[in-house]
Each structure stands twice: as structure tokens, then as C-alpha cells.
Amino acid sequence: MTKTNDPEITKLNLTDAFKELEQLTAEFESGQVDLEASVVKFKRGLQLAKYLKGELDKIEIEIEQIKDEFKDLEPDSPQV
Amino acid sequence: MADEHIFQVSEFNEFINTYLRQVNEIVVEGEITEVNISQSKWLFITLKDAQSSLNVFAVAYQISAWRDLEPGMKVHVYGTPGLHQKSGKFSFNANRIVPAGEGALRLAFEKLKLRLESEGLFDISRKRALPLFPLRLGLITAADGEAYSDFIKVLRARMGGIKIFFYPVSVQGRDSVSSIIKAFRYFNKLNNIDLLVLTRGGGSLEDLQSFNDEQVVRAIFSSRIPVVSGVGHERDVSLADLAADVRASTPSNAAELISRSRMDVLNQVNYAVSTMDKTLHSLTAAANYRIFRHIDSLKRYVSAPITANQNLLARFRRQLDRASLEHVRLTNNLSFTSKLLIKNTFTWFRNHDQNLLHLTHLLTILDYHQVLRRGYTITSDAQGKIIRSVSSLTLGSPIITTLADGKITSTLQSLSHDQN
Numbered sequence: 001m002t003k004t005n006d007p008e009i010t011k012l013n014l015t016d017a018f019k020e021l022e023q024l025t026a027e028f029e030s031g032q033v034d035l036e037a038s039v040v041k042f043k044r045g046l047q048l049a050k051y052l053k054g055e056l057d058k059i060e061i062e063i064e065q066i067k068d069e070f071k072d073l074e075p076d077s078p079q080v
Numbered sequence: 081m082a083d084e085h086i087f088q089v090s091e092f093n094e095f096i097n098t099y100l101r102q103v104n105e106i107v108v109e110g111e112i113t114e115v116n117i118s119q120s121k122w123l124f125i126t127l128k129d130a131q132s133s134l135n136v137f138a139v140a141y142q143i144s145a146w147r148d149l150e151p152g153m154k155v156h157v158y159g160t161p162g163l164h165q166k167s168g169k170f171s172f173n174a175n176r177i178v179p180a181g182e183g184a185l186r187l188a189f190e191k192l193k194l195r196l197e198s199e200g201l202f203d204i205s206r207k208r209a210l211p212l213f214p215l216r217l218g219l220i221t222a223a224d225g226e227a228y229s230d231f232i233k234v235l236r237a238r239m240g241g242i243k244i245f246f247y248p249v250s251v252q253g254r255d256s257v258s259s260i261i262k263a264f265r266y267f268n269k270l271n272n273i274d275l276l277v278l279t280r281g282g283g284s285l286e287d288l289q290s291f292n293d294e295q296v297v298r299a300i301f302s303s304r305i306p307v308v309s310g311v312g313h314e315r316d317v318s319l320a321d322l323a324a325d326v327r328a329s330t331p332s333n334a335a336e337l338i339s340r341s342r343m344d345v346l347n348q349v350n351y352a353v354s355t356m357d358k359t360l361h362s363l364t365a366a367a368n369y370r371i372f373r374h375i376d377s378l379k380r381y382v383s384a385p386i387t388a389n390q391n392l393l394a395r396f397r398r399q400l401d402r403a404s405l406e407h408v409r410l411t412n413n414l415s416f417t418s419k420l421l422i423k424n425t426f427t428w429f430r431n432h433d434q435n436l437l438h439l440t441h442l443l444t445i446l447d448y449h450q451v452l453r454r455g456y457t458i459t460s461d462a463q464g465k466i467i468r469s470v471s472s473l474t475l476g477s478p479i480i481t482t483l484a485d486g487k488i489t490s491t492l493q494s495l496s497h498d499q500n
């Protein structure tokens with residue numbers, strides 16, 4: 001595994017990271033990658049996998065109840 | 081009776097209404113006998129029970145699914161009593177009319193379902209895909225309900241890192257529909273919610289009525305954010321379920337459908353890594369093999385002329401060896417021959433030298449001058465021809481006598497022949 005995660009990868013949301021990893025896997029499965037490109041892609045794949053595994057380790061779920069006084073407000077952003 | 085107050089008609093109507101307004105919203109149950117709509121706006125309904133009847137007035141757009149109201153249907157009318165100021169007719173002003181009783185509810189459900197279906201509210205083609213990993217979701221359900229705890233429990237077991245914005249609503253009763261609609265309105269004003277979940281536990285058709293309410297169904301349908309509904313038990317299908325993007329059978333099932341299992345994702349991630357790893361390995365192996373083959377053919381290409389040269393060199397060396405042997409042999413021969421030649425030459429010289437000496441001696445011996453010196457002479461004719469016989473001579477002819485130290489010319493005067 002790579003030592004450090006690319007900061008650009010940690011900005012990805014899980015869906016995008018997972019989709020990109022799936023796409024890379026499909027490319028590898030198809031055998032349509034050349035050696036030089038595949039080394040770069042492999043490195044990217046490992047970074048994505050590491051990032052995803054790190055995210056999967058998160059276990060807590062945060063719950064925020066929307067308070068009655070906010071219910072009738074028309075928020076521009078979630079001030080909940 | 082002089083003090084008796086005489087009411088004007090309008091005054092009287094107003095007076096009565098003052099009293100009637102003090103009555104808060106009440107619910108009246110009855111069977112519809114007649115439904116009329118005026119100017120597409122005003123609803124006039126006649127309700128009755130075994131003994132009495134009641135005129136009900138309503139503003140059409142305030143009554144959800146008013147189109148599905150029909151004679152014979154048992155309903156609950158929520159409203160307040162009042163007198164029509166102008167006509168003085170008493171009516172019950174409805175805020176809400178809902179089917180009452182299983183049969184009526186079922187009938188209303190089927191009618192509304194058909195109508196909304198024909199409008200396309202349940203079209204499969206309009207269903208949106210859920211995000212793979214919803215991280216911020218809006219939960220619309222009752223506080224402290226079983227649905228809430230089931231949903232959270234299952235979600236927590238499957239995936240973490242999710243933020244839930246919980247909007248508590250009434251899932252049944254008079255405020256239920258409006259609170260659910262407010263929740264949808266609220267979340268749809270936010271711009272970072274990935275998914276909405278509308279859920280409640282099981283119940284009778286009457287309990288689930290809010291989830292079959294036309295306004296709620298439309299709120300789901302028009303939600304900008306994808307909606308997952310999980311209403312009731314497995315066998316219950318509400319209109320909310322049909323309008324939602326994804327229908328879950330129960331609150332727990334809703335949690336299962338929206339969150340991928342941590343283990344599944346982990347497996348897929350591991351599979352991805354191993355697939356890439358294997359492919360890369362086989363690519364490397366193939367590349368190695370190709371390089372090896374190239375080196376091999378390069379070697380052969382380079383070594384072919386070297387081998388040819390080596391062969392040539394070996395052949396040359398053999399020839400050289402052979403030549404040098406020949407040379408030695410020839411040299412040996414030559415030396416032998418030379419020696420022989422020299423030897424022979426010497427012998428030859430020696431022999432000839434001796435011969436020469438002998439011949440010299442012989443010549444010396446044979447030299448006619450020596451003979452002449454011993455007293456012999458040579459007679460020749462005038463031409464110098466040696467006279468060997470007297471018979472060739474004629475008298476009187478000159479003869480020349482050669483002696484050792486000179487010549488004598490004489491004229492022949494006599495001749496005689498020897499007898500022998």
C-alpha cells in the first residue's frame with residue numbers, strides 16, 4: 001500500500017472514489033491496459049482502496065434532530 | 081316586550097355565527113349521499129347517518145383527493161359549523177375529509193392509486209438511482225418510534241460516517257399529513273442532503289392513511305432529493321411507497337437498501353486490488369518474456385557473424401597449421417636437398433676438377449707444339465690443308481712445312497711411296 005494518501009483523493013466523496021476504483025478494475029479485467037499506463041493506474045487504485053478502507057473504518061453515525069424552532073425557517077444552508 | 085331586540089336577518093346570521101365560531105374543529109362521521117362541485121372551486125356534500133343528514137361545504141383545493149369522494153363512501157369530516165351569511169343556510173365547513181372504515185379507505189386508496197398512476201406518479205422510468213454512499217440523509221419519521229430505532233440500528237451495523245438529519249413528524253392523526261409535507265419542504269430547501277427516508281412501522285390501513293394521502297404522495301414525487309420509503313410491514317404497500325424512488329418493505333429494509341454493507345464494500349475493494357495486482361503481474365511477466373525473447377534473438381543476431389568469423393578463423397588456423405607443417409617439411413626437404421646439392425656440386429666439381437686436370441694433362445700431352453718440339457713437322461699444301469698422303473701431291477707444287485718454331489715453304493721435287 002502507498003504510504004500517504006494523495007490529498008486530491010481524500011477530497012473525493014466515497015461514491016466517486018468507489019466508482020473510479022470499479023472502473024479501474026474493469027479496465028484491468030478487460031486486459032486493455034498497457035504496462036506503463038497500468039503501473040500509474042495501479043498506484044491510483046491502491047490509493048483509492050486505501051482511502052475507501054479508511055472511510056469504512058468509520059463506525060459512528062451522527063444524528064441531529066431538527067429542532068421545532070428551525071422547522072418553519074427557510075434555511076439557505078443546513079443550520080440544523 | 082318593548083325591549084325585545086328585533087334582529088335583522090343579516091344581524092341574526094352574524095349573531096348565530098358568533099356562537100358557532102366558539103366551537104373548535106370537530107370530526108363528524110357519515111356516509112356521503114351527494115357530491116357537487118361548483119365553479120370547480122366549491123364542494124357541496126351531503127352526509128347522512130341512519131336518522132339525519134348534514135350539508136358539508138368545502139373549498140376543493142383544500143381537500144386532498146376530493147375527486148375520489150363519492151356517494152356511499154363513509155368519511156370523517158374535520159371542520160367547523162357555520163351559517164352562510166347570505167343564504168342563512170347552515171353547513172359544516174370541512175377542512176379535511178378522509179375516508180373512514182376499511183372498506184371506504186380501500187376504495188379511496190384504489191381510486192387515488194389509479195388516478196395518480198395515470199398521471200405518471202408511479203412511473204418506473206422516473207425513479208432515480210440512489211447514491212452509492214449517501215453521507216447526509218434526511219430521516220422523516222416519528223420520534224421514539226420503532227421505525228426510528230430499527231432504521232438507526234441496522235444502518236449503524238452496516239456503515240458508519242453517515243450524518244442523519246432527523247425531522248420528527250406525526251405519522252398518523254390529524255397533523256400527520258401537514259407535518260410530513262413540511263418535512264419534505266424543509267429538506268428540499270437544503271442543498272446538501274443526499275437522500276430522504278420516509279418511514280414508519282406497520283399498522284392498519286387507517287393508521288397508514290397519511291402515507292396514502294395525495295398531498296404526501298405528490299410531495300414525494302416532486303422531491304428534488306431522491307426518496308426511499310419504508311412504510312409498514314412487508315405486505316403493506318402505500319402510495320408513498322409507489323411514488324418513492326426506492327421502496328423498502330420495512331424501516332430496517334430501508335436502512336439495508338440505502339447503505340451498502342461495510343463487508344461488501346470491503347470485499348469489492350479487496351477484489352479490485354487483487355485484480356489489478358494479478359493483471360499487473362501477468363503484464364510484467366509478459367513484458368519480461370518479450371524482453372527475454374528480444375535479447376535472445378539479439379544474441380543470435382550478434383553471435384551469428386561472430387560464430388562465422390570463429391569458424392573462418394578456425395579454418396584459417398587449420399590451413400595455417402597445415403601450411404606451416406608443409407613449410408617445415410619443405411624446409412627440411414630443402415635443407416636436405418641443398419645439402420645434397422652442395423655435396424653433389426662439390427663432388428661434381430671435384431670430379432670435373434680431376435677430369436680437368438687429367439684433360440689438361442692430356443691436352444698438354446696431346447699438344448702438337450710439344451710434338452713439333454720433339455722434331456715432328458706438319459706438312460700442308462698452299463691452302464693450309466694438311467697433307468696426309470703423298471698420293472695427293474704433284475711435283476712442283478708448293479708445300480709448307482710447319483716446325484716448332486716456324487714454317488718452311490718448299491717446292492716438291494720428288495715423291496716416293498712407302499711400301500707398307
